[in-house]
Each structure stands twice: as C-alpha cells, then as structure tokens.
Amino acid sequence: MAHFERVDIDPDFKTTMDLGAVLPQTAQIKDGHLYIGGVDTVELAKEYGTALYVMDELHIRTQLRNYLEWTRFHWKNVDVVYAGKAFISMAMCKLVEEEGCFLDVSSGGELALALASGFPAERIFSHGNNKTLPELTEAIEAGVGRIVVDSFEELERIDQLACERNLQQSVLIRVTPGVVADTHEYIQTGSEDSKFGFGLKDGLALDAVKRALQLPGVDFRGLHMHIGSQIFALNSYAKAIEVIVHFMDEIREQTGFTVAELDTGGGLGIAYGVPDEPSTIKQYGKVIVDDIKEHCEQHDLPVPRIMVEPGRSIVANAGVTLYTVGTIKAIPNIRTFVAIDGGMTDNIRPALYGARYEPVIANKADKPRDSVVTIAGKHCESGDVVVVNTPLQTAEVGDIVCVFATGAYCQSMASNYNKQVRPGVVFVRDGQSRLVVRRETYDDLMRCEVGL
Numbered sequence: 225m226a227h228f229e230r231v232d233i234d235p236d237f238k239t240t241m242d243l244g245a246v247l248p249q250t251a252q253i254k255d256g257h258l259y260i261g262g263v264d265t266v267e268l269a270k271e272y273g274t275a276l277y278v279m280d281e282l283h284i285r286t287q288l289r290n291y292l293e294w295t296r297f298h299w300k301n302v303d304v305v306y307a308g309k310a311f312i313s314m315a316m317c318k319l320v321e322e323e324g325c326f327l328d329v330s331s332g333g334e335l336a337l338a339l340a341s342g343f344p345a346e347r348i349f350s351h352g353n354n355k356t357l358p359e360l361t362e363a364i365e366a367g368v369g370r371i372v373v374d375s376f377e378e379l380e381r382i383d384q385l386a387c388e389r390n391l392q393q394s395v396l397i398r399v400t401p402g403v404v405a406d407t408h409e410y411i412q413t414g415s416e417d418s419k420f421g422f423g424l425k426d427g428l429a430l431d432a433v434k435r436a437l438q439l440p441g442v443d444f445r446g447l448h449m450h451i452g453s454q455i456f457a458l459n460s461y462a463k464a465i466e467v468i469v470h471f472m473d474e475i476r477e478q479t480g481f482t483v484a485e486l487d488t489g490g491g492l493g494i495a496y497g498v499p500d501e502p503s504t505i506k507q508y509g510k511v512i513v514d515d516i517k518e519h520c521e522q523h524d525l526p527v528p529r530i531m532v533e534p535g536r537s538i539v540a541n542a543g544v545t546l547y548t549v550g551t552i553k554a555i556p557n558i559r560t561f562v563a564i565d566g567g568m569t570d571n572i573r574p575a576l577y578g579a580r581y582e583p584v585i586a587n588k589a590d591k592p593r594d595s596v597v598t599i600a601g602k603h604c605e606s607g608d609v610v611v612v613n614t615p616l617q618t619a620e621v622g623d624i625v626c627v628f629a630t631g632a633y634c635q636s637m638a639s640n641y642n643k644q645v646r647p648g649v650v651f652v653r654d655g656q657s658r659l660v661v662r663r664e665t666y667d668d669l670m671r672c673e674v675g676l
C-alpha cells in the first residue's frame with residue numbers, strides 16, 4: 225500500500241518571492257540565492273552546517289510590536305504574553321523582554337531557561353494542565369507573575385506551598401468556554417471535552433473561582449481561556465469572549481468579586497501555504513479588545529486588564545529550516561523522493577497532523593519551481609516526510625533546500641529519534657548572523673548515560 229496519496233499535481237513555476245506571506249519579512253533574492261536578514265542562506269548552510277534553523281530577528285520583533293500596537297490601539301491596558309512553547313531559547317527570551325512583552329512557560333524546563341536568560345520572574349506566566357509539585361514549587365519560589373490554574377488539586381497545592389512560605393500567589397483560572405475553534409482537532413483546546421481548564425456548563429469553573437477566593441495563599445486575579453491554535457476564523461474568538469464575559473458577570477453576581485484580568489490565550493493562524501489567508505494582527509486586536517469592551521459594557525462590568533498569548537504568529541514565518549539534498553530517488557510513474565539531512569526529528573508536524581509547507585532550493589531561489597517531488601527525511605519511518613507532492617526547483621544532490629514557516633513548533637518539538645543530533649538555531653539581522661543555539665554533538669547525546 226502506498227504510504228502517501230498519489231496526487232497528480234503540476235509544477236507551479238513559482239519562484240521564491242511569489243510565495244508572499246509565507247516568507248520571512250526580510251526575504252530577498254540576490255544572485256540567485258535566498259537571503260534572510262541580509263544574509264545569504266547558502267553561506268549560512270556552509271558556515272553552520274545543515275540541518276539548520278534560521279530566524280529573522282526583525283520579523284519576530286515586528287510581530288511583537290504589531291501585537292502591542294494593535295491591541296493597545298483599542299484599550300491601553302493590554303499585555304502581550306509570548307507563548308514560549310512555540311519557540312524558546314535564551315536569545316528569544318531576551319528579545320521578548322526587550323520588546324516589553326511577558327512570557328508564558330509551560331514546564332519547569334521552560335521556566336528554568338527563561339530565568340537563566342535573566343527574564344524577570346514577575347513577567348512570567350506559568351501554564352500546564354498537570355504542573356508537578358516541584359514545578360509549582362519552583363514557580364512560586366521564583367516569584368512568577370501568574371500561575372494559570374488548571375485543576376482543583378493544583379489550587380490546593382498552590383495554596384499550601386504559598387502559605388508555607390508566607391506568600392500569596394497570584395493566579396488566573398483557566399476556563400474552557402465550550403467553543404470549538406475552526407482548526408485541526410489536535411490543536412483545539414476550548415471545547416468542553418478537553419483536558420485543559422474548567423468547564424462552564426457543569427459549574428466547575430464557578431466552583432474553582434469560589435474555592436480560589438477562599439484560599440489564603442491564593443490571590444485570584446482573573447480568567448484565562450485558550451480555544452486552540454492556527455485559527456483563521458475570528459468569530460471563534462468572538463463567541464468565546466461573549467461566553468467568558470457572561471461568566472465574569474456570573475462571578476460578580478455569585479461572589480461579589482469583580483474579575484480584574486482576562487487572558488484570551490493565543491491561536492492566531494499563519495500562512496503555511498500560498499493559498500492561506502489568515503486574519504491580520506490588526507483585525508485580531510480589534511475583535512479581541514472591542515468584543516471584550518462591548519460585552520463588559522452590556523453587563524455593566526469594568527473592562528479588565530487584557531492579556532493575549534500569541535506563539536505561532538510571532539515566530540512561525542520568521543523561521544526557515546535549511547537542509548542539504550543527499551539522495552534523489554525517482555520511482556518511475558510513482559514519485560521522486562528528494563531526501564534531506566533532517567526530517568521528523570526537526571519537524572514533526574507533517575507526521576503529527578499532516579502539516580504542509582512551501583519549500584524552495586535556496587541556491588536556485590530565482591528559478592521557477594518546475595518539478596514536483598516529495599521531500600523525505602532521513603529517519604527510519606516511512607511517514608518521515610517534510611513535504612509530500614510539492615512543487616520545487618529541479619533538485620540536485622548538494623542543493624540547499626529551504627522550508628519556510630518552520631519557526632514555530634519545530635525546534636521546540638524536536639527529538640533525538642535515531643540519535644539524531646538536533647540542529648542549531650541562527651538569528652539573522654542587518655547582514656549579520658549569530659548562533660543562539662548550537663547544534664548538538666554526539667557527546668550531548670551521551671551526556672545522560674550514567675553507566676553500562
């Protein structure tokens with residue numbers, strides 16, 4: 225049985241710049257090569273080796289600034305909390321701090337890395353549906369700004385840990401608004417049947433708020449929701465906001481407490497392919513803030529401090545992955561496999577949920593994509609592909625393949641399957657490159673081995 229659908233598609237004859245919104249902001253073609261941040265990607269491949277993640281620093285900063293601008297345009301009291309799970313490194317934490325944003329971490333490891341980068345603890349939000357006792361302890365002792373509470377057990381644990389230290393921990397309570405976002409089911413999180421948060425319909429969320437208000441070690445500040453990721457239809461947010469502001473009203477009625485903070489999560493979609501037309505940050509900012517204001521007005525509630533938590537839309541299009549073509553296998557009347565020196569270990573998304581990408585050959589970036597191939601990884605799984613049936617410039621062994629929009633959920637989900645060393649990460653800006661995460665070595669692969 226064929227592992228992949230055999231679809232007869234034609235080459236699209238597009239050249240790199242035709243890929244539009246998929247590209248990093250500073251993508252350019254010079255002398256037939258793809259440049260990002262003013263740096264020749266073919267030279268980057270030579271200098272740092274492949275596979276390699278390359279991130280356009282200006283693109284990341286622009287996205288963070290756009291979020292600040294287009295949310296605060298409608299309401300001054302908004303903070304942007306970058307979701308580190310999309311891509312985190314010490315250099316990224318530094319950049320988020322420099323841009324005046326907050327940081328969301330979802331494990332003790334992410335917290336440790338953020339703190340090691342010097343990121344201020346009070347600007348960190350701690351997430352997760354099952355934070356372990358050591359993780360909660362670390363977060364509270366570090367003095368994180370908010371813990372986003374996901375269960376009754378966690379509420380009691382936070383209270384106990386805080387009281388033992390004579391502290392009060394500020395928390396948000398995560399609510400599942402019962403809205404099914406228009407996205408892949410693996411990345412929907414706001415429906416009632418979700419492992420995340422407290423449901424509204426069965427009264428659990430209200431019980432959680434009431435309990436939080438009773439606990440001396442807990443300083444209840446407000447609510448959090450996150451309805452999913454890679455969302456194109458903004459009306460999913462509008463619906464969820466209507467529901468959650470209604471819940472804020474119910475909280476006031478039932479407890480007398482006025483919710484002071486509302487975090488609407490992340491999720492804005494991005495262009496992975498040329499036909500994708502995601503909403504803009506400007507449109508998103510308007511829907512989030514205006515809808516909260518409008519519903520608060522209807523319920524005669526003060527407008528809370530608003531937080532948004534974007535991840536993918538900050539870094540996805542900023543990042544590309546560079547690979548070297550190692551083998552080309554043309555199977556007559558079936559398909560041509562172009563095999564590269566990476567794959568599911570540096571980008572699990574195609575295997576995990578059939579994600580699609582746009583590739584070009586960086587050293588032929590001005591040529592039309594005049595063939596159709598399947599870009600395969602080097603790992604021991606037939607499902608290890610980067611892009612199935614994709615237009616590409618005619619490939620030869622030694623070419624540098626560039627896959628776009630890999631800045632989010634690729635490096636952060638990378639693995640050592642087949643004992644593959646994970647690639648390094650290079651930031652590029654103004655004609656300069658700097659290595660911010662080095663490629664792993666075989667020694668790294670063995671550093672946890674403690675004996676025979």
Ligand SMILES: Cc1ncc(COP(=O)(O)O)c(C=O)c1O
Pocket residue numbers: 307309310328351450452453454489490491492533534535536537
């Ligand atoms: C709680 C929370 N906030 C923010 C995000 C970021 O979402 P995105 O990368 O889609 O913007 C996620 C991602 O799943 C999340 O779970």
